[in-house]
Amino acid sequence: MRLPWTPAAAERDSSAAALRVQNLSVDYGNIRALVDVSFELLPGEFMGVLGANGAGKSTLLKAVSGLVRPASGSIRLGETELVGVPAHRVPATGLAHVPERRRVFPSLSVQDNLALGAYATPPDRSRAELLDEVFTLFPRLKERATQLAGSLSGGEQQMLAVGRALMLAPRLLMLDEPSLGLAPVIVEEMFDRLAAIHRELGVSVLLIEQNATQALEVIERAIVLTTGEVTFTGTRGELEGSEYLQRAYLGL
Numbered sequence: 610m611r612l613p614w615t616p617a618a619a620e621r622d623s624s625a626a627a628l629r630v631q632n633l634s635v636d637y638g639n640i641r642a643l644v645d646v647s648f649e650l651l652p653g654e655f656m657g658v659l660g661a662n663g664a665g666k667s668t669l670l671k672a673v674s675g676l677v678r679p680a681s682g683s684i685r686l687g688e689t690e691l692v693g694v695p696a697h698r699v700p701a702t703g704l705a706h707v708p709e710r711r712r713v714f715p716s717l718s719v720q721d722n723l724a725l726g727a728y729a730t731p732p733d734r735s736r737a738e739l740l741d742e743v744f745t746l747f748p749r750l751k752e753r754a755t756q757l758a759g760s761l762s763g764g765e766q767q768m769l770a771v772g773r774a775l776m777l778a779p780r781l782l783m784l785d786e787p788s789l790g791l792a793p794v795i796v797e798e799m800f801d802r803l804a805a806i807h808r809e810l811g812v813s814v815l816l817i818e819q820n821a822t823q824a825l826e827v828i829e830r831a832i833v834l835t836t837g838e839v840t841f842t843g844t845r846g847e848l849e850g851s852e853y854l855q856r857a858y859l860g861l
Contacts, residue, residue: 627652628781633682635665635672642668644837646682650781655807655814657828659848660822665837666817667709670783673815674706675699686781701729701824703780709789709817711770715759719750720767726776734778742810744774746802764795768802773807782806783815788823796820799829800827825849848861 628650635643643665650656658666668787671677673684675696684691689702699706705726710731714722723743727736744751747768754762767787774782788796804827807814818824824831831848833841841848 619632625748627687628813629685630673631683631685632667633669633672633684634680635667635668635677636680641680641838643672643679646834646837646839648832648839648842650813650815651806651830653811653813655804655827655829656816657824657831658817658834659824659831660834662819663836664834666834667785669819669834670706671783673783674704676706692713699775700779703777703778705774705777705779705782707770707774707782707784707787709785711763711766713758713761713766713773715757715767717758718755719758719769720754721751721790722773723776726773728786729777731778736776739776739778743775746775746805747772764791764799767791767795771799771802771806775810775812779812781813781815783817785817786819787816788818788820796823803827821835 610781630649631647633643633646634641646665646669658669660666661681668677672679673691675691675694679692682692686702691699691702691704694702713726717725723740724736727739730736730739749765750768750772753765758766761769771784771787784803787799791799800823803814803816807827816824816828825845825848828845830844831841832839833848839850
């Protein structure tokens with residue numbers, strides 16, 4: 610599938626799309642969830658964050674999007690320092706966060722959920738254009754535009770959560786476990802759509818995924834978190850079959 614090309618997005622300064630995290634630490638009370646985490650997401654890159662449950666993956670995304678306050682460190686989206694920016698203002702910087710378990714508004718229609726995602730749309734993009742892109746990516750959402758989000762299947766709700774994030778026309782799309790609770794055939798479809806978003810829209814993607822095998826089909830580079838620390842940074846080829854995944858997921 611080929612999505613409509615968007616010249617306005619192509620003309621943006623690509624250097625502004627990079628995410629740089631430096632010496633990031635996050636505490637929950639007396640527990641340090643992230644320990645001096647540093648990495649860089651290159652402009653237009655599809656990057657994975659891998660690790661076992663409790664490794665700090667979701668905390669990392671929450672810190673980037675302002676949902677938790679770091680104890681120390683820096684988070685920069687292009688030239689914008691995000692540490693200290695209120696969470697409700699972060700989307701206007703070009704960052705969209707699709708949380709774990711979708712979090713759609715069940716009593717609103719599909720179209721109304723998508724409209725809520727467009728509250729910080731940049732001035733060079735129209736909501737109609739963005740809606741058309743979302744419906745091109747996810748035709749099922751167009752078919753169910755007037756249906757209540759709460760009546761959708763789990764897979765359709767995940768599509769809606771991703772579509773709602775795309776209504777921001779983000780420079781960076783962060784996704785937390787998009788395959789969680791979905792049937793294998795829907796997982797394949799979802800990851801195919803994520804690859805299309807990256808390929809056709811040129812959006813930088815930061816993906817948390819427990820299913821490392823599935824993630825390795827789409828990511829270009831990854832970091833591995835182990836008990837809050839970065840224990841590996843490298844390309845997909847360097848990671849495949851390495852001891853780092855065994856350590857991160859199996860404790861070997």
